[in-house]
Amino acid sequence: MSKLNGPLLAAAIVVACALPAMADNKPCANPNALGVSRVVEIDTTGGPGFGFQHYKSYDFLEPKEVVLTFDDGPQKFHTEAVLAALAEQCTKAIFFSIGKMALGYPEILRKVAADGHTIGSHTWSHANLRKKKTEAEAVDEIERGMSAVKRAVGGPVAPFFRFPELADSPETIKHLQTRNVAMFSTDIDSFDFKFRNAEHTIKAVIDRLDKLGKGIVLMHDIQPSTAKAVPALLVALKQHGYKIVQMKPKAPLQTLPEFDTAIEANVKGLSAAGSERPTASVVRTISDGPQSKLGGEPAPAQTTPTATMAAPTATADTPSQTDAGSDQKPKSWFWKK
Numbered sequence: 019m020s021k022l023n024g025p026l027l028a029a030a031i032v033v034a035c036a037l038p039a040m041a042d043n044k045p046c047a048n049p050n051a052l053g054v055s056r057v058v059e060i061d062t063t064g065g066p067g068f069g070f071q072h073y074k075s076y077d078f079l080e081p082k083e084v085v086l087t088f089d090d091g092p093q094k095f096h097t098e099a100v101l102a103a104l105a106e107q108c109t110k111a112i113f114f115s116i117g118k119m120a121l122g123y124p125e126i127l128r129k130v131a132a133d134g135h136t137i138g139s140h141t142w143s144h145a146n147l148r149k150k151k152t153e154a155e156a157v158d159e160i161e162r163g164m165s166a167v168k169r170a171v172g173g174p175v176a177p178f179f180r181f182p183e184l185a186d187s188p189e190t191i192k193h194l195q196t197r198n199v200a201m202f203s204t205d206i207d208s209f210d211f212k213f214r215n216a217e218h219t220i221k222a223v224i225d226r227l228d229k230l231g232k233g234i235v236l237m238h239d240i241q242p243s244t245a246k247a248v249p250a251l252l253v254a255l256k257q258h259g260y261k262i263v264q265m266k267p268k269a270p271l272q273t274l275p276e277f278d279t280a281i282e283a284n285v286k287g288l289s290a291a292g293s294e295r296p297t298a299s300v301v302r303t304i305s306d307g308p309q310s311k312l313g314g315e316p317a318p319a320q321t322t323p324t325a326t327m328a329a330p331t332a333t334a335d336t337p338s339q340t341d342a343g344s345d346q347k348p349k350s351w352f353w354k355k
């Protein structure tokens with residue numbers, strides 16, 4: 019121990035701060051939690067790429083280290099279930115949110131942020147940018163998505179981006195590089211959207227990890243089967259000796275004012291984060307209905323935040339494509355009720 023030099027000691031301190039019991043300074047109630055073993059800070063200057071399926075420059079993960087990523091949300095119920103599973107294990111992930119989804123369920127994306135996860139973006143409408151006729155159309159998808167995700171969160175988000183269907187192009191890569199946005203591919207594609215089976219997803223991820231030894235894992239928090247798989251997957255990761263690394267940006271995403279303005283037409287009444295009064299201070303039950311006087315049970319207080327009950331506020335048309343994986347066809351998952 020006495021041989022620890024300065025950088026090693028500093029690294030050790032970072033790891034110690036990120037132990038399960040102290041993740042995000044909140045105590046972890048689960049003594050067997052997977053936790054977060056290491057937090058890494060990413061300098062996104064020049065738009066570095068991560069995930070060896072496409073970008074092979076930065077091999078920063080140690081053996082048995084895993085980065086969890088979830089694409090295409092937020093979605094009612096499924097994203098919430100994924101968040102609950104991650105919280106139970108006191109661990110963190112990156113969520114690559116679609117702009118329209120973010121404005122549809124801002125309250126869920128704000129929960130993602132409040133839980134301490136990293137939030138990146140995944141275009142405005144999940145368009146395959148290689149199929150765009152002009153570079154300007156592709157840039158519009160990227161920038162609108164970024165502005166929408168930031169607006170939905172109402173606070174800083176990461177300059178992290180993943181191409182829908184992992185379909186990058188020289189032009190879009192160059193744009194992201196000039197915008198100092200890190201690009202994410204994957205090491206382990208779970209293909210959860212294709213098989214839609216919880217057991218299959220768990221086995222696919224563990225089998226691929228056991229083969230590669232480490233990696234960035236791609237899943238989708240909008241998939242019911244993935245939401246079902248995540249609790250057992252996290253337990254399996256721990257049992258197999260894997261450790262979770264959280265990636266955070268050195269500096270937040272800087273959106274472009276013209277796109278911040280452009281997406282306001284789709285915001286529809288979303289107030290800035292932190293400006294709302296607590297629902298209980300706005301809505302208070304002062305008289306119960308007749309039913310509550312008949313039986314012994316009083317009517318429950320109205321404590322559920324109204325935001326969680328609301329239909330999506332952004333009701334624009336649906337994304338043209340559905341998935342970050344390589345070949346998924348359009349499906350009807352978008353804003354199912």
Ligand SMILES: [Zn+2]
Nearest residue numbers: 089090341342
């Ligand atoms: Zn996707």
